Structures are given as structure tokens and as C-alpha cells.
Amino acid sequence: MDAxxxxxxxxxxxxxxxxxxxxxxxxxxLVANYIDPxxxxxxxxxxxxxxxxxxxxxxxxxxxxxxxxxxxxxLLPHGMYFDSVTSFGIxxxxxxxxxxxxxxxxxxxxxxxxxxxxxxxxxxMGGAMDLVVGAKKVIVxxxxxxxxxxxxxxxxxxxxTAYQEVNLIVTEMAVFEIKNKKLYLIExxxxxxxxxxxxxxxxxxxxxEVRLMEDIS
Amino acid sequence: xxxxxxxxxFIQKLRDNLTIMVGGFMTVGTPELLIDWVxxxxxxxxxxxxxxxxxxxxxxxxxxxxxQVKTLIASHIGLNPVAGVKMSQGDLEVILVPQGTxxxxxxxxxxxxxxxxxxxxxxxxxxxxxxxITVNNTPYLLETSLGADLALILAHQSDRLGNLTxxxxxxxxxxxxxxxxxTVVAVVTTMVDFIDPEIxxxxxxxxxxxxxxxxx
Numbered sequence: 001m002d003a004x005x006x007x008x009x010x011x012x013x014x015x016x017x018x019x020x021x022x023x024x025x026x027x028x029x030l031v032a033n034y035i036d037p038x039x040x041x042x043x044x045x046x047x048x049x050x051x052x053x054x055x056x057x058x059x060x061x062x063x064x065x066x067x068x069x070x071x072x073x074x075l076l077p078h079g080m081y082f083d084s085v086t087s088f089g090i091x092x093x094x095x096x097x098x099x100x101x102x103x104x105x106x107x108x109x110x111x112x113x114x115x116x117x118x119x120x121x122x123x124x125m126g127g128a129m130d131l132v133v134g135a136k137k138v139i140v141x142x143x144x145x146x147x148x149x150x151x152x153x154x155x156x157x158x159x160x161t162a163y164q165e166v167n168l169i170v171t172e173m174a175v176f177e178i179k180n181k182k183l184y185l186i187e188x189x190x191x192x193x194x195x196x197x198x199x200x201x202x203x204x205x206x207x208x209e210v211r212l213m214e215d216i217s
Numbered sequence: 218x219x220x221x222x223x224x225x226x227f228i229q230k231l232r233d234n235l236t237i238m239v240g241g242f243m244t245v246g247t248p249e250l251l252i253d254w255v256x257x258x259x260x261x262x263x264x265x266x267x268x269x270x271x272x273x274x275x276x277x278x279x280x281x282x283x284x285q286v287k288t289l290i291a292s293h294i295g296l297n298p299v300a301g302v303k304m305s306q307g308d309l310e311v312i313l314v315p316q317g318t319x320x321x322x323x324x325x326x327x328x329x330x331x332x333x334x335x336x337x338x339x340x341x342x343x344x345x346x347x348x349x350i351t352v353n354n355t356p357y358l359l360e361t362s363l364g365a366d367l368a369l370i371l372a373h374q375s376d377r378l379g380n381l382t383x384x385x386x387x388x389x390x391x392x393x394x395x396x397x398x399x400t401v402v403a404v405v406t407t408m409v410d411f412i413d414p415e416i417x418x419x420x421x422x423x424x425x426x427x428x429x430x431x432x433x
Contacts, residue, residue, distance in 0.1 A: 046316065047242040048386045063245065064387040070243040070296070081385050083392045083418075084242070084268070085324050088317030092337065122304065122311075123295025124269070130317035130337045163340030 051079020246387035327396025368398030379424030
């Protein structure tokens with residue numbers, strides 16, 4: 001099982017019946033494939049829709065119907081379109097239950113860096129800053145390391161997307177929760193020891209009760 | 218009274234140093250026809266306000282490629298490597314703004330407000346040189362309103378006066394930009410005699426000129 005699938009499956013377990021959820025571009029988008037078929041989740045896309053459906057067949061692609069990554073999508077029954085002002089009113093106004101997004105770095109206080117590597121990569125923040133500030137629950141879905149370097153830091157060194165807003169970090173090795181500016185290891189992959197997690201994590205974390213990640217293969 | 222204009226009439230509205238808002242989200246909902254006419258006019262030193270930089274060959278990316286843009290105000294430029302290169306060479310000033318802030322700044326201008334207070338960007342580089350105002354113990358950034366000389370938008374249906382509807386996610390920034398510029402030009406797919414007043418998104422009073430282009 002590859003890392004991204006493990007992460008997407010575990011994040012999907014956080015989604016509850018009738019939640020309004022925004023899935024970021026890339027890995028977070030995969031979460032949609034693993035939502036419990038017995039619950040109804042409303043997916044929002046910040047370019048202006050709620051009720052995001054599956055990718056259309058190539059013959060049914062509509063150039064005026066995409067997700068925030070610009071990929072063709074469909075609209076489920078009861079879905080609707082709205083403009084960017086309404087979209088970010090929904091986001092900033094606290095109406096989104098869960099936002100899932102990737103990270104360049106995330107730290108033990110819950111700060112996130114995801115939009116710029118100065119002098120190297122300057123894509124811009126898009127809607128990420130509003131999403132992270134506005135959503136009720138912020139989940140960072142990321143591989144634990146990048147080129148052998150940990151992404152889970154004591155303190156982010158890159159410019160922040162938001163300060164102390166992250167609630168949960170899900171990687172292919174572990175799940176961390178941030179409570180009162182402290183990082184707790186709450187789950188580990190069954191094949192990954194706490195020692196291995198420590199070796200791959202710069203952040204200091206508290207170990208109280210560590211469960212095994214379930215239903216991820 | 219007809220608001221319909223042609224290419225020549227549109228190009229006569231253009232000049233150097235204009236600030237132009239362009240609707241669209243990753244070029245979905247961008248009036249490509251009007252962008253092509255701005256390219257043809259070759260006016261320079263433009264300030265462009267758009268959600269993103271488009272792609273090198275699509276959307277406002279065409280204006281950047283053609284060296285017509287001095288400043289770009291956008292939330293994202295990641296899909297246009299040409300914009301990134303021009304920015305790092307110092308040929309293009311890029312002001313990155315959180316997407317929700319950009320939408321609200323434009324809304325504020327159209328609604329006669331001086332600005333808005335947003336929690337987005339507090340404790341990040343976005344707060345640099347901005348006033349922080351605390352309301353009920355929560356810090357907010359004061360983001361000033363943002364208007365333009367010209368707004369170029371894409372709609373779906375229009376009636377004779379310019380009441381507009383939009384098509385799916387091609388709506389995005391178009392309705393709000395229609396409220397925030399001195400002159401607003403809308404490309405519409407179809408002209409109809411009647412639109413149900415309950416489904417009109419943009420009231421005709423915001424629209425100055427209309428260009429009809431099927432299939433955009």
C-alpha cells in the first residue's frame with residue numbers, strides 16, 4: 001500500500017455524516033475515494049460549488065465545471081454553484097466543518113507552511129489561508145518526510161499559511177493531534193514503531209495512549 | 218439602446234496604464250476573446266487584478282507573455298511558469314493576496330466600503346505593513362478596497378439591457394468584478410428576450426458594454 005493511499009484512507013475516517021468538507025489539490029483530493037458509502041458528505045470547492053461529484057467520462061466534460069484544481073468534475077443532485085464572495089463567506093464564516101490540505105512543513109504548535117519557498121517556488125496561497133483560518137477542523141494530510149527530511153517540525157521555517165490553526169496531522173506513519181499548542185502522537189501505522197516515528201520527526205510530541213491506525217490497507 | 222459593442226469599439230476603450238480586472242478561475246470563466254483584443258491593442262503598463270495568472274497561453278497569461286503587464290494582483294501564479302520567471306527577473310511585479318481577501322476587497326469597492334477586516338493572514342507575511350484592528354479580542358487585518366478602470370467578465374445569458382446569468386463554476390469572480398470598475402464589459406454566450414427576474418445574478422445597471430460570443 002503506497003503512502004498516499006494510507007493517508008487518504010485514514011483522513012476519510014474523520015469525515016462524519018452531513019459534514020461540509022473542502023479537499024485541497026493533490027493528495028487531499030484522493031480522500032473522496034474512501035468516504036464511507038453509508039454517510040453523506042458535502043464536498044465544497046472554493047471556485048464555487050457544493051456537491052462535488054466524481055470525475056466525468058471524457059465525453060461529458062464541461063469546460064465550465066471544474067474543481068479548484070481546474071480538473072473537470074460533476075455536480076451531484078442538490079448541488080449548487082455560487083460566486084467567489086459567497087464561497088469565501090462560507091469558508092471564512094466557519095461553515096466548513098473540515099478542510100484537508102497538504103504541507104511543506106507543519107509544526108508542533110499547529111502552524112502550517114504550504115504556499116511558498118522563497119526564491120524557489122512561489123505559487124501563491126490561493127484559498128489556503130482563508131480555509132485554514134475559517135474551517136472548524138484543519139487536517140494536514142502529508143507524507144511524513146520529503147527527500148528524507150521530516151515535514152513535522154518544532155517550528156516552521158518557511159513563511160506560514162496560518163499560525164496555530166492545525167488540529168490533526170495524518171501521515172503514512174502516524175496520526176498526531178494538536179491540543180493546547182502541544183503535539184500528541186495518537187496513532188501509529190501497525191508496521192511502524194514509535195522509535196521509527198521519533199527518528200523521522202523533528203517536533204517534540206507527547207505519547208500517552210497510542211492506538212494502531214485501522215482499515216488503511 | 219444597445220449595449221452591444223464590436224472589436225473596434227472595445228479597443229478604443231483601452232490605453233496604457235489601465236487597471237483591469239479579469240474574471241475567471243484558472244481561466245474557467247475568463248473572457249478569452251477580450252483578452253485577445255487587449256493583446257492585439259498592445260497597450261502597456263497594465264495592472265491586472267485576477268484570481269490567478271492563468272496559463273502561458275490562456276487567460277491573463279497571454280497579456281503577461283506579451284509584456285503588457287506591469288503589476289499582477291492575484292492569489293496564485295503556480296500554473297503559469299512564465300509569470301514566475303518574469304517575476305524573478307524583475308519584469309513583473311506580483312502582489313499575492315489570499316483568495317477570500319481578494320474577493321472581499323473587490324466587493325468592498327463595489328459596495329462603497331473603504332475596506333474589510335479579515336482574520337486571514339494574521340501572523341503571516343500577509344500582515345506586513347497593514348493595520349491590525351482588534352475587535353472583541355480577535356485581531357483582524359484591515360484590507361483596503363480594490364477597484365479598477367475596466368472589468369472584463371464572462372457571463373452566460375444576457376437580455377437587451379445586460380441582466381446576466383452565469384454558467385456553473387465559470388461564475389467565480391465575475392459577478393463581484395462587475396460591481397467594482399468604472400467600465401464593465403461582459404462577454405455573453407447568448408442574448409435572450411427575457412430572463413426570469415428571480416434568476417438574474419448581475420443586475421443590468423452594472424454592465425456598460427456587451428460582446429456576444431457563442432461558445433466562450
